Amino acid sequence: MGHSEPGLERIVRVDPPKHHFTLLRNPDGDYLGTEDGERLQLFDHVDDKAIWKQLESDTFGHPASGIELHSDPHRDGHLLSHADIKVGADANPSEEAASYMAHHGPALMPSDYLATFQENGWVCLASILSPDIVDELERVSCCGRWSDRAYDRETPVLNQTAAFAQAAVEPVSLWLIRQYLSTEEIRLAHSPGLAVLTPDDGERDVQGWHSDFPYLWGITRNRDNDQRIPVGMSGELSMGVQRNICVSEFTRENGATCFKLGTHVLNSGPPEEWGTGSIYAQRGHRAAHGLPYDGPEADIIEAPAGSIILYDARTWHRAGVNRTDQRRAAILQAMTPSFLMPFGDTSMPYKQFMKGPIIDQLLKRDQTAFAELMVHKVIGPGGMGAITVDKELTGLFQA
Template identity: 30%
Template sequence: MVKDLDIDKLKHQLAEEGYAVIENVLDADQLAQARKAVEKQMEHELAHPLPLDDERHEDDDEIRAYYKKHYTVSEAEAERMVARVHQYRRDNAGTRWPVPIGKVSKNFLHLPTLFDDDQSQRVWNLLNKAPELIPLIEHPVVLPMVRHVMGQDCTLHDFQSTSIGPHTGGGAWHVDAPLGQIPEPLPEFPLTLQNVWLLDDFTPDNGATRVMPRSHKLRKPPPWGSGPLDGEVTLTAPAGSIAIWLSNTWHRSGPNTTDRQRRAILCNYNVSWLRGFADFTTSLPSEVIPTLSNEARYLLGFAARAPRTR
């Protein structure tokens, strides 16, 4: 697969258009393994949702309203998001954010695990729950492309799975965190690089990602909204392919008008000095860590953090 790729063409596509698609990267066995891992975890989390708690914080209504405004979440999921904030504070010595939730860095916030009124689903920190998928982060087709864009010294920002449910309307146009919270003009270079492993065929009708070619050169976020934009491109490809786009390329999930879900794994990389969405060094099963290559360990954040001073 690697020797058959026109790497220079792909690099040019990414630099000029802001996105690229590489078809049929995973073989049938690899695709089946990834699907099985995601299906298992999604079924488990649907059957065992985050329990609520009895705590009451003075900003609960503000937190609840934030998620209801920015995401299509049910009342039950909004309550779970309040409980997640409570848990986050317990994990951080009871520390509160110094600003309202709408001003908090997106790197510090959970996104809903159920959205589109519970029709769509997200699984956070998938590598902690399915470490058999770790080889994907150093895949020989993907990692050279990542390092071409991000530089050799890059790490993993996030690794999650999503399922866009049937008969859902699609997401809002955005650039990836933290760019949506940075004053314009945005940096000329991307801070993260998104790699999406397609677990199902991406088609125009089932929620395939939309991108705006060359929007990364505008150095600003898109206007808020989820409607079609003139010139947008739908990233269609068979299951087992990978779609790549720069963090500053405008993109969104498309509407799914079919009767089936559309699933993917999101594997996001960042420059090593940027704080990621997940701390893999504290969440991976301890028995897995010695089995990993040095390259995989560094991508997961080992030796990519401030040293302890003595």
């Protein structure tokens, strides 16, 4: 196999964390936490209020307030008590303790990630997905220990494993995106799909430099040569966060995404001389002209499997080149405020998901969270309507 020479990009390495915090979830999947360090509450989201740390096998501490819960193991869960008072399923004091599940949480406090994200325009949540979710995602993408498995092209990927929707509703990254975009109402701009990068052959077409949806600077221009979001008109308000889930470990060798970090503040797309997406979309361009810019001004984020990389969609970047002999998988998700038109139709994949067997495997909270992300709505004088693509009308306007 004719691998090309590795580039000279600067490596930003995110190491595997030595510890993870814990999320405590009731049987519906709501998150246990406290705002004031006195009264326990349930939350539908995870910020510092809902972060716990296992201190001993029978004790969970709450770093934000300092309180501690006592735990009695119970089947797969924990019966909790606070100051010798049992905790019910609604987080209130109860005669009978409810069983809470301890879920894999982030390595850092959500507020620490937010400070980094707001300062730099990107942040990596190292190994935030649990090992069993990562293994399931590797199974459906036929990577890692599942590389001999045959890829299922018949079943929609959302219907192949609950891990896909579970990864999509990972709560710390969702909270960070809501804070960064300054709105509670965020959506998936397209149905999440697997991005499997197969070994490079030294000449195949590759992706050029671009900004992501909704900007798409460097990629698409309409017939008037305008940008989708006008360059130079994008100010403080970001209109998109890209969420890349590293199913496999991301390394320079296996094609980790290549960035020019910090470019979200420039209000413009990548320079043509770096080789933009439009240029590299021309068939055979790579074989004739070589790879897009891969010099020392670019950055590669190396991260362990199960990490989520969030970046402002304006950040210049391009897909990496896989110089190993192994497939490398990721899930790429464009996240936007609900006031933007989506990039693709999420209604059909969601309806298939609703009718399929997987939805019942999700906790109630995760079902709700996934529906919120996938269903785009119009809300106006006539009430609320869920948006879908009308095939008949589409046909009338197709050339």
